[in-house]
Amino acid sequence: MIERIPQATAKRLPLYYRTLQHLHSLGKNRISSSEFSQSVQIDSATIRRDLSYLGALGKKGYGYDVDHLINFLRGLLNQDEVTEVILIGVGNLGTALLKYNFHKNNNTRIIRAYDIDESKIGKKIADTPIYHLDDLAGGDNNNIPAAILTVPASAAQLVADRLVLTGISGILNFTPVRLSLPDNILIHHIDLSVELQSMVYLLKNYPMEPIDKGGE
Numbered sequence: 001m002i003e004r005i006p007q008a009t010a011k012r013l014p015l016y017y018r019t020l021q022h023l024h025s026l027g028k029n030r031i032s033s034s035e036f037s038q039s040v041q042i043d044s045a046t047i048r049r050d051l052s053y054l055g056a057l058g059k060k061g062y063g064y065d066v067d068h069l070i071n072f073l074r075g076l077l078n079q080d081e082v083t084e085v086i087l088i089g090v091g092n093l094g095t096a097l098l099k100y101n102f103h104k105n106n107n108t109r110i111i112r113a114y115d116i117d118e119s120k121i122g123k124k125i126a127d128t129p130i131y132h133l134d135d136l137a138g139g140d141n142n143n144i145p146a147a148i149l150t151v152p153a154s155a156a157q158l159v160a161d162r163l164v165l166t167g168i169s170g171i172l173n174f175t176p177v178r179l180s181l182p183d184n185i186l187i188h189h190i191d192l193s194v195e196l197q198s199m200v201y202l203l204k205n206y207p208m209e210p211i212d213k214g215g216e
C-alpha cells in the first residue's frame, strides 16, 4: 500500500501510463531508463525518483518491464474504474472538451454538462446531456468527485461556490480566475497561454535538454 506520494509525482503518473501503453502497442516488453526518459520527455533521474516512491520497479542494467509497470500503474490510477465528472459552461471550450472522447484514452467520463443559456438546455453534445445550472444541486451530483469549469471569468467564482455546495472535491479550472475556495477542494488550474509561453521559453533556452513537464 502506498501511503502518500508528492503531488508533482502523482501528476506525472498518468503520463507514464499513457507512454507505456504506447510503447506496449509498438511491441516493447522492456525499456531502458534512458529510452523511457526520451519517450516521456522527462529526465531519467526524475522518473527514477517518482517510481521509487512506488517501490523498486526498475532493475539496474535491465530497465523497466513494460507489462509489469503498466499493470502496476493501472491499479494505482484506478484505470479499471470509470470516474464520472461534470462540466459547467458549454461554450467554445466546453463543447470541444465534450466532443473529445476522454473515455477512449483514460478512465474519466463527462456524464453531464450545465449551462444557463436556454438554447443549449435539453440538448446533447457527444451524448452528454446539457442541464440548467439550477439543476446542479439536485442530488444527482452527490457522488461526483470533480467538475470541469469552462464558464466566462465573470461567472467562475459564483459557479465554483455552487459546485462546492454539491460536495465536489476537485475542480479543473480553465478560467483565468484564481478561485477562492475551502482548503479541502483541489483546484487544478489549466492555462494554455502559460503552457505555450513556458514551452517557447524552454525551446529558446534549453533546445537540447529533455523537458521536465511535471515541475516540482
Ligand SMILES: NC(=O)c1ccc[n+]([C@@H]2O[C@H](COP(=O)([O-])OP(=O)(O)OC[C@H]3O[C@@H](n4cnc5c(N)ncnc54)[C@H](O)[C@@H]3O)[C@@H](O)[C@H]2O)c1
Pocket (backbone or CB within 6 Å): 088, 089, 090, 091, 092, 093, 094, 114, 115, 116, 117, 133, 149, 150, 151, 152, 153, 155, 159, 173, 174, 175, 176, 190, 191, 192, 193
Ligand atoms: N485555460 C485555457 O487555456 C483557456 C482557453 C480558452 C478559454 N479559456 C477560458 O474558458 C472559459 C470559456 O471560454 P469559451 O471561449 O468557451 O467561452 P464561451 O463564451 O464560448 O462559453 C462560455 C459558456 O458558459 C456559459 N455560462 C455563462 N455563465 C454561466 C453560468 N453562470 N453558469 C453556467 N454556464 C454559464 C455560457 O452560456 C457559454 O455557453 C473562459 O473563462 C475563458 O477565459 C481558457
